[in-house]
Amino acid sequence: MDPATRRVMPLNLSSLFAHSFLRYYVTRADSTHTRQTSQLIYRSFFRPLTKVRYDLIGQDWVLEQLFRVLSMHSQRLAVAPIVVLLCGPSGHGKSLLARKFGSLLDIPTHTVNMTTLRSTHDLWQSYSMSPYEEPSSDTLAQFLLNNEGERCVVVLDEIEKVEDPKALYSLLMPWELGRCSLEAGKRHVDLTKVIWLGTSNICHDLVFEHHDSRPDPSKPVTREEYRDLMDLSRPQVSQSLGASLLSRVTTVLPFIPFTMEEKMAIAAEAVYSLISNAAKMLSPEEVEAIVMKVLPSYVPSEGARSLHRAVSNELVDLI
Structure with missing residues (x-):
């Protein structure tokens, strides 16, 4: 697994590859498009920006176009x-x-x-x-x-x-x-x-x-x-x-709307971020259940913030 992918995983969740959050990052890191896009600035001053993929869910075309611009300046x-x-x-x-x-x-x-x-x-x-x-x-x-x-x-x-x-x-x-x-x-x-x-x-x-x-x-x-x-x-x-x-x-x-897979990854990331702060452990099945429950609360005009808010509301009764 790519080292940057390991960095975004909580240590006590490293075996949960079936989860949508981790599955999303692993699939994304291994994609041909990701490797091709990263090559645009691979040998330039801007190479460290490729790590932003492990913080930013979605927006792959934004990053490709950004890297193209930076590549022109590097060359x-x-x-x-x-x-x-x-x-x-x-x-x-x-x-x-x-x-x-x-x-x-x-x-x-x-x-x-x-x-x-x-x-x-x-x-x-x-x-x-x-x-x-x-x-x-x-x-x-x-x-x-x-x-x-x-x-x-x-x-x-x-x-x-x-x-x-x-x-x-x-x-x-x-x-x-x-x-x-x-x-x-x-x-x-x-x-x-x-x-x-x-x-x-x-x-x-x-x-x-x-x-x-x-x-x-x-x-x-x-x-x-x-x-x-x-x-x-x-x-x-x-x-x-x-x-x-x-x-x-x-x-x-x-910046474009999220796909369903990206919404699931955002919701899962929110769950793990919040339960980590609360020192609370949930099973993969419980996390998946929360993710599926909050998806209907997604508001396109608010993006990820609407999912973070919905996850917080769901966790209030669990923690």
Whole structure:
């Protein structure tokens, strides 16, 4: 078994290969598609990102397209900075992927809560808001100066919810040229190696409409169907953020609804996570029973969060 697969398993559950959670990860790790996708960045600086598969359930096409973009930069087939917009419905892994990006690469991350911005000045003076990062008193401007010319990650969370779209104008130059002046009259700062990740609920409705329009929505999305969704997503993002900003975005990656197998894996993961915290053991049969019971509580617009909530409610009476 792949070492990363072993890491996600609680030690006292290592023999429960029949369980949907473990079965999902084992099958996924051994798939031809997984190996082919991982090869895209196998020999690059971004190779550690392949481990995100063992944290992020589903979204294999998102990862494939992401790895393609990173591969182009690794091979110097692209010169503009890396700007990736993760979009789609809540609870499908956008924030998780953005959060894991820096930690897996072992590079600094600064997360901006875009809902708090009122002006361009607010962007550069914003403090990192993620509870998963090391506490810091640095503003975004200070963070970029401290990491000038080095790999780092800037996460722009809920980018479409900025109060005044003009607050995004200051991103035009760094996204296109990889440099800008963080203060009026100051020297230009080298931002060529910054990885910009935006998260957004833009395309929420489009994702579900595209899913339902497929010949058989119960089947996994194909590569061609996902690329079609990507093409449809850019016009919606352009309408929301503006064509000038979108033209500088390397790729727009819509997150798609979970398959039934993925929903089962999410529910099982939630069960084991919660019973581990409560020091309670359940048999594989009990876990499977809980998983099957909570599946009808899945809310597509809420994604994994709806299953976590349903599992918590079921475990209240058991623990």
